Amino acid sequence: MLIRRVLLGGVTVCIVSLIIFAGVEMLPGDACTQFLGEYQADEELLAQCRKDLDLNRPAIDRFAEWTQGAITGDLGLAADGTTKISTIVGDRLKNSLLLAFCAMAVGIPLALLLGVVSGLWRDRLPDIIASTLAIFAMTIPEFVSATLLILVLSVWLGWLPGIVLTSAAAPASEFFPEILLPVIVLSFVMCAHIMRMVRSSVIDVMASDYVQMATLKGVPYWQMVFRHALPNALLPAINVVALTIAWLLGGVVVIEVVFNYPGLGRLMIDSISDRNLPVVQSIALIVASVYVCVNLAADLLTMIANPKLRTMYMRK
């Protein structure tokens, strides 16, 4: 079962990479017409360039080489023919991971806490406040809330730097405190989604027969909540959390642009506008792999945490 899921994930990544590769191949022009720009009319230069970049070999060969390289971490050269993609992307990936990790560290615990609290105190003050905020967070577009935050915290109060000026290659520690504002915005948004989900799941579970039974069995309230209600209420949250993590890692384009944060999302945008196709290809591949991995991890976790699924695969 487990093996099948992993294989399936691998196949998904392969198919995605094939689609990415094929998509780029099918675009009119290639890396050389792009690189040479106005000089592309010069047949000789073009031929030389294609030879340099190995573009004359059949697509299948190049695809095989590309995937082989990708597996070993060598993503090849960018469209300028000199920079290694792994260096450019590597720095950005690190930055994206840093941002995602900080947002998760703040957002997930907060979301779980708020979700549980508002589920337990349903329709009472804590719930009303949290739920209203969540609806705001989900409906206001990110760039609006981001801009508002910059305006208030940075421009008016001057507490936090409004945009990130650190260069992409700088070590993680140099991003503080500039990273704080994007982290706040991101955790706010993700928190809202997870919290809504957890809240409704807590409400369902609190109305279930087994929670009523636990109460009528004499289990004190908090013990009932922690032993009987929450383990079951938080199960469905795993997948939502996974989706959010995938979203975070896949590059949160708008936020990165607004805060000038050097992450994958912005690199993607820049590469697209530069027609730097090899980089776009690589980023798409990375995002797809992250997506598959995170979902796989979530499914596994659900399987381990849910006795129904667990016993299905363990016993006999």
Place this chain on the structure above:
Amino acid sequence: MPQSPFIDIKNLSVGYTSRSGKTIPVLRDVNLSITRGDSIGLVGESGSGKSTLALAAMGYFKRGLHVISGQVQFDGIDMLNIERNALQRLRGGRLALIPQNSGQSLTPNLRIGQQITEALRLHSDLPATSFDAGVIDLLSQVRLPDPVGLTDRYPHELSGGQQQRVAIAMALASNPEALLLDEPTTGLDVTTQAHIMELLRDLAKDRNLAMLYVSHDLGAIARVCNKVMVMYAGETVLTGSAKQVLLSPRHPYAHGLLASIPRLNETSLPQALDGRPPMPSETIMGCAFADRCKLADRTCYSSSPPLNHLETGEAVRCFHHDQIGQLNQKTEKSARSNPVAADKDTALSLANLAVSYSRPRLLSKLFALQDTPPSTVDRITIDIKKGETLGLVGESGSGKSTILKTIAGMVPAQSGNIILNQTEPLDTMVEKRPAAYLRQVQIIFQNPDDSLNPRHTVAQILAQPLRLYYGLSGTPLRDRSIAILEQVRLGEHYLERLPSQLSGGEKQRVAIARAFAADPEIILCDEVTSALDVSVQAAVLDLLDVLKRQDGTTYIFVSHDLAVVKAISDRVAVLYQGRICEIGPVAAVYSAPFHPYTDALLGAVLEPDPDVAPRLKADDAVELSPPNLGCPFQRRCPRKLGSICETNIPTAQEIAPGHIIHCHISQVDL
């Protein structure tokens, strides 16, 4: 000198606040007192407030409900004004509950052992070191096989009967003085039910318990209770000893309720109580039962009857309780539709059908290893005529539902054929069947919680088949939906409700309505009435019968309730472990000679008569898979002949035309 009451509920009214801000009563001015050693049966239709009253005895009210007035005392303690910690110590301690639907009442993420240990830790003075021993002791007290192995299992790994026993064991952990039972055996096998009832009887006697037994199963009540209280629309309408209430009920509602129970010794359909109880939100002038009462006169509509205390010890809420005798003359048994003529066309034929859930592993498939377990269902050959009702009886795990699911295309057949209308093969799974076949075969499930989408309103649920097969929309759709709802005795105001806002009985009625909406040829009924009140059940049986006469609908009717199957079926097949034990016309199967398994089943049926005790022949052990060789019933058969039963498949003996028994015992000895 009468003992002082142990559980004492005085003038209790409970209600909820409607959206318009009005307080709507669910219980009205109810009195109930139970002394130790007493066991009181609480009877009434779904929605009559039985569970609300039982839970009120624990000082518990479901979310949304609140006390309007009245008192609840337990051994002199005021349960409505008690500090939370003290209340939690009483609950599950001196006062324990065995819940309705124990499958859903056990916490899914905790092992059986953990859940019972929790009860011990909270309520017993056992030292922590002997909890494990305590758990095993409790599990064996409720006669569960392999108690040690069970402690490590999760609730979903047990059968319904086992879950129920676990719930009982959990309730006994604290050595309670009072037990509240909310439908503890509804939906269980007859044999399991009979054994659990005997267990409860013994426990009540040994421990001198005060017991409140909520059920709409009057057979079970007759077995364990010495007093009975009948509720209607949130009010007490009749109380008395079990004999008084069950044998000569003095209230027209109780009278009708008893008449609606299908009984083994009758061949006619039970009598449905017409109409439905008023909703809590309807304002009632006069007697709440008046709309459905054959004795009602003008007084009944203008003033509400008080609870009269009679010299016999009974209490009756009826102006005309002395005229109850008239009801017996006024009731004529509804006639059964005639059995179908033998020359009718075959609607569905099953030929040597076998179904297996175990998927052979790739390796054993490749090397043709013979380690596959015996098929779950095997050797099923039955022809069903148009307009015929075939009953399938047997305990849980006997493969009844599997056969239905295979016909419906939800489970693939391993071998054999299913043919609809003599020519149309139903050998593909449901996704590949043509739409015309799909409409013709409808299935109604046992548990409406699983088959109704919790996020769809009743209107949406009914609209699905009406849109899909008939393309209805707008007003015609709504009109048709309302007409169908009326057929299953639900009113128009149910259209906007979600399944969670319906009682268990109401939910099943919606599921039935949905199947009828497609106007199918064959309806596969999987335990469709086991969640229903007897009066509604009688109405549904009646409705099924009416439709059959109108359109010649064919039914395959699966139930573990032998009396229900008897009432509705033309022909019955008795199944054990997926094999047919006995098949024949209903009258022949329900009378001697019997297959040993049929005999055991019939003996376990609880009749709503306090003077009749069940005959328990076979034990109620749960078998997980059929034996490899020989007779499927060999492990539990009380009349097993010996090794021949273990090695040879019993031959079919034709006792009378169409009546076949599969057993090695020769015809004369059966």
